[in-house]
Amino acid sequence: MKIGISCYPTWGGSGVVASELAMALAGDGDEVHVISYALPSRIELIHENLFFHQVVVPHYPLFDYPPYSLALATTMVEVARHHHLDLIHVHYAVPNAVSAVLARQILAPQPLKVVTTLHGTDITLVGNDPNYLETTRFGIVQSDAVTAVSGALRRTTQEQLGITSRIHVVPNFIDSSRYELSRGLPGARRWARPGERVMVHISNFRPVKRVLDVVEVFLRVRQEIPCRLLLVGDGPDRPRVERRCRECDACDSITFIGNLPLVEEVLVGADLFLLPSETESFGLAALEALSCKVPVVATSVGGLPEVVEHGVNGFLHPVGDLDGMAASALELLSDDARRRRFGEAGRRAAVERFDEAAAVAAYREVYRLALGGEAKAEGEG
Numbered sequence: 001m002k003i004g005i006s007c008y009p010t011w012g013g014s015g016v017v018a019s020e021l022a023m024a025l026a027g028d029g030d031e032v033h034v035i036s037y038a039l040p041s042r043i044e045l046i047h048e049n050l051f052f053h054q055v056v057v058p059h060y061p062l063f064d065y066p067p068y069s070l071a072l073a074t075t076m077v078e079v080a081r082h083h084h085l086d087l088i089h090v091h092y093a094v095p096n097a098v099s100a101v102l103a104r105q106i107l108a109p110q111p112l113k114v115v116t117t118l119h120g121t122d123i124t125l126v127g128n129d130p131n132y133l134e135t136t137r138f139g140i141v142q143s144d145a146v147t148a149v150s151g152a153l154r155r156t157t158q159e160q161l162g163i164t165s166r167i168h169v170v171p172n173f174i175d176s177s178r179y180e181l182s183r184g185l186p187g188a189r190r191w192a193r194p195g196e197r198v199m200v201h202i203s204n205f206r207p208v209k210r211v212l213d214v215v216e217v218f219l220r221v222r223q224e225i226p227c228r229l230l231l232v233g234d235g236p237d238r239p240r241v242e243r244r245c246r247e248c249d250a251c252d253s254i255t256f257i258g259n260l261p262l263v264e265e266v267l268v269g270a271d272l273f274l275l276p277s278e279t280e281s282f283g284l285a286a287l288e289a290l291s292c293k294v295p296v297v298a299t300s301v302g303g304l305p306e307v308v309e310h311g312v313n314g315f316l317h318p319v320g321d322l323d324g325m326a327a328s329a330l331e332l333l334s335d336d337a338r339r340r341r342f343g344e345a346g347r348r349a350a351v352e353r354f355d356e357a358a359a360v361a362a363y364r365e366v367y368r369l370a371l372g373g374e375a376k377a378e379g380e381g
């Protein structure tokens with residue numbers, strides 16, 4: 001098959017999932033063309049079947065807001081026309097789905113099927129914004145097939161955008177062997193002093209991630225046991241979080257690591273992962289932690305209960321329940337045997353329920369349907 005994959009190239013989970021999928025498909029023999037305004041951080045262009053096409057958005061004095069969606073649609077048309085793409089798979093609906101639908105229309109009568117994967121904030125925050133709602137809904141409804149990364153996101157899309165057409169659920173996945181390879185590394189322990197427990201948070205530091213809650217939970221735990229917090233990632237809330245760390249005199253035990261391409265290099269060796277988000281359609285970072293045998297304390301929102309099993313590989317609490325999250329963190333950090341049991345259960349879940357090969361097969365089945373194949377009778381999306 002010849003497949004176009006369009007995504008955001010930044011550090012968000014949607015770009016990571018799109019990149020891993022692109023590399024897996026190319027590895028299986030498909031010809032894959034990645035289309036974005038920069039090379040996505042996780043893409044390794046070392047495969048002969050994998051190509052990258054940069055979307056260039058020219059500036060013109062008239063444009064206060066250069067039209068990225070049009071430049072993207074134009075690149076999609078060029079790539080589809082000259083490389084004879086069978087389909088284009090867009091990750092994140094805004095504006096990628098709309099650009100793909102436009103490209104399909106421009107290309108007619110050359111066929112191009114559009115597959116859209118919804119990742120979360122493209123529905124819950126951005127797509128839902130009245131300024132984008134109608135075009136987001138249009139892009140989704142006009143796609144030849146639509147997937148969501150969790151059952152919760154499918155429900156939200158149906159409820160909030162009133163979408164009644166079929167949405168397949170293909171959960172996010174990880175290449176668990178990568179986490180196996182990092183096992184020998186010191187990982188998070190590099191930053192810890194002897195006797196310190198290490199807690200990790202990874203995100204893009206957007207308000208939806210509630211990184212200040214991470215700090216508050218950490219401060220509660222630090223009153224009870226020696227511990228360190230590693231904050232991985234960067235984004236708009238980082239200055240507020242840094243200010244809070246200074247205010248409470250915690251700079252000595254909180255380390256900001258910034259963006260990292262290979263998060264397992266920090267997750268390995270960590271004792272606990274914190275994800276107190278306001279909303280989270282899936283929580284790829286939580287899955288990466290589980291895969292590294294790190295138990296997760298998170299909020300019981302969106303798709304997180306589909307990833308983290310309360311009392312088995314982590315604990316879930318209502319949004320803002322700082323005392324509850326701190327109590328769960330302490331429970332795990334002060335009981336090595338229990339923490340190890342939770343870690344093993346997390347690794348098992350990652351390997352058994354979020355296997356890369358199974359997800360790639362599920363996406364292939366969605367492609368087959370988009371290309372006009374019959375739906376399988378049982379157990380499908």
Ligand code: GMT
Nearest residue numbers: 012013014119120121280281282283284
């Ligand atoms: O978390 C973000 O703000 C980035 C966003 C993205 O598009 O990269 O993440 C969303 O997609 C990820 C990959 O499917 C999910 O794991 C995240 O849960 C989801 N974020 C939210 O729903 C807040």
